[in-house]
Amino acid sequence: MGRTPCCSKREELNRGAWTAEEDTRLSEYIQSHGESGWRSLPKKAGLNRCGKSCRLRWLNYLRPDIKRGNISPDEEELIIRMHRLLGNRWSLIAGRLPGRTDNEIKNYWNTHLSKKLTMSSQNPKFPMQAPADPEQSASSDSSEDDVVRSAEYGVINHSGIRSPPAKIGGTSISARVPPPVASDEVVIMKSWKQLLEDSLMNELDDSEDNSSLMGIELSNDMLESEAPLMEIQNNVSCSASDPNESVYSHGHLVADETSNQRTSESNVLYSQDCNVLSLPPTDHTLDFRIQDFSLESLLQPSVYNLEEICPVQSQINGSDHVSCFALAAEQAMTDIYNNTLEPDWLTPVDYENQSSQPDQMDVLGNFFLSDENWQEEVPTSLSKIQEEEYRDILVDISNN
DNA sequence: AAGTTTGACAACCGCGCAGGT
């Protein structure tokens, strides 16, 4: 059964370019009645237009917070980066560019960037990335390490202590203070909640003693605060929680520090409203926050994609840590809940003998390699191009 | 100067999803 069209084709509605008078009518109506009921809006506003057309005109052109004017180099770079990770998900990309619409970004991509990027891939004379900001380049010097918070992309070793920073393609990378939590990340978390809701209920049904479940509470205020990650993390507390109680966290991985046995009770990930996700056993506690748009990427219902790497901001023993987290890992976790994957598949990396388990290293996506071993032990599936991707992503975080 | 091509961007269209009945 097909849907009814949003407006009858028999009606003789205005089409094409909007007149100034139509714009005025639409703006005035929305300003006094709000944005809702697009289907009935044209009639009420005295417009001979399809409701859909009104909506589009308002969202893409008349809205007061629309940013007019050329796309800045910074915006362009962000579009390129995000498109690389998200593809043609224009609305998602637009969400990161205040005042810009998905339509505008889509058009800009199609008319400017797609050609530009094609040229740059064929001819190095056309650089893909905007030139580095001299100020930022300077600030990445080791002399400013006190400004750069202990956020090397270091190695997580067996005892949870980071070894020297990893290198990507021979280049050491460091990170600045993490950016504030963006409100749209909260929205993303709500999507995540949806994804995991059924899994949680199954988990709780199977668990006889729910009191052993661990949760991390994080208030709404924390999520929406402008405080950087470090400050937020300081406010996080671990506690046993009533599964029926609303637990509001930003995505935390709590692993059992003492047991090597994976149990659904001890290795859990709480999301908002008490969602739980079992995780493989590890011998350390990771408290992570998925950085930037990576969480959205992780949620894509794609098959395991070892090429899609997402940066993850994490905190280990009180120190910031940034690593890369493969889409595959998240997908695997989802599959565990869908009972299509044995949890044992996602076992912890043998930190002391990584070279014998390159696949696990890929799946978890972390850089476990020591400084001197990076070149030799780079995962076999990590191509040169992917190395470039890693570097771009991580440099991006550091510049934020 | 006139016709044609190209580029930019506004607008349209169809589809899918979520929520309601």
Next chain:
DNA sequence: AACCTGCGCGGTTGTCAAACT
């Protein structure tokens, strides 16, 4: 469960002005 409605998204088309021949 089936159907309906509203909305949002992404691909495509239409329009107009500038550039080109």
